[in-house]
Amino acid sequence: MPAAAPDEPPPGDDPPNPALPRRGRRTTRIKICGLNDEASVDAVAAGRADYAGFVFFPPSPRVVSAEYAADLAARLPAGIHRVGLFVAPSQAHVAAVLRAVHLDVLQLYSAAGPADRWRAWFGAEIWTAHGIARADDLPDDADGADALVIEAKPPPDATRPGGNALRFDWTLLPGWRAPAPWLLAGGLTPENVADGIVASGARGVDVSSGVETAPGVKDPGRIAAFITRARAAFAAGQ
Numbered sequence: 001m002p003a004a005a006p007d008e009p010p011p012g013d014d015p016p017n018p019a020l021p022r023r024g025r026r027t028t029r030i031k032i033c034g035l036n037d038e039a040s041v042d043a044v045a046a047g048r049a050d051y052a053g054f055v056f057f058p059p060s061p062r063v064v065s066a067e068y069a070a071d072l073a074a075r076l077p078a079g080i081h082r083v084g085l086f087v088a089p090s091q092a093h094v095a096a097v098l099r100a101v102h103l104d105v106l107q108l109y110s111a112a113g114p115a116d117r118w119r120a121w122f123g124a125e126i127w128t129a130h131g132i133a134r135a136d137d138l139p140d141d142a143d144g145a146d147a148l149v150i151e152a153k154p155p156p157d158a159t160r161p162g163g164n165a166l167r168f169d170w171t172l173l174p175g176w177r178a179p180a181p182w183l184l185a186g187g188l189t190p191e192n193v194a195d196g197i198v199a200s201g202a203r204g205v206d207v208s209s210g211v212e213t214a215p216g217v218k219d220p221g222r223i224a225a226f227i228t229r230a231r232a233a234f235a236a237g238q
């Protein structure tokens, strides 16, 4: 097999994307999702997480209006990227949100059409979410997405496709040949995030329920603890 060109990223490295700075294979990512109040956004800012997530799915207990998301996002320093979550969105819905608040990343669930089209429309990174129960649920093709959020498959009676505080078998992940950078999500907490990173080999983590006291009620102290422990676990695995 011919040697890779020196500037060619190794498999699993982030693809070039003009929307965000280029990231290396050893780059780590910490995302706190479902932010819906000032104190939790301030905890994300103080802890310097990499990504702050806002949910634009009305049935969610974490939903925010585009206008309130803009107010909250204005509290974030430069360098903390803003992620918007959408479920089966229309182009018009995403466009309306983006008129009110700048988003660096669109995290899409059940979106119609290829990731390339959403990226071309909105100039944001596109992440797709994947529910996992068994090894063969793990995607072998990113279908053009910039990154994959790998979380537990929701139960049949779930009212939302993610953010259900559910874990899956993390040991499925070391044997998986990931087609794109990915984040471990679902059921993570400050107490288990280090174990999740070690068991899965993840270089990115994403949490919502595990830093709450009740669905939709974020706890700034748990946000701070999650960021600290995830960062320490990534550093220990360098």
Ligand SMILES: O=C(O)c1ccccc1NCC(=O)[C@H](O)[C@H](O)COP(=O)(O)O
Pocket: 033, 034, 053, 055, 057, 060, 061, 062, 085, 087, 109, 149, 151, 160, 161, 162, 163, 164, 165, 166, 185, 186, 187, 188, 206, 207, 208, 209, 210
């Ligand atoms: O959080 C929601 O309400 C939500 C609604 C619709 C789609 C996705 C949603 N959340 C996903 C996330 O917040 C994260 O990407 C992640 O999966 C968090 O999972 P968990 O820590 O188990 O809440």
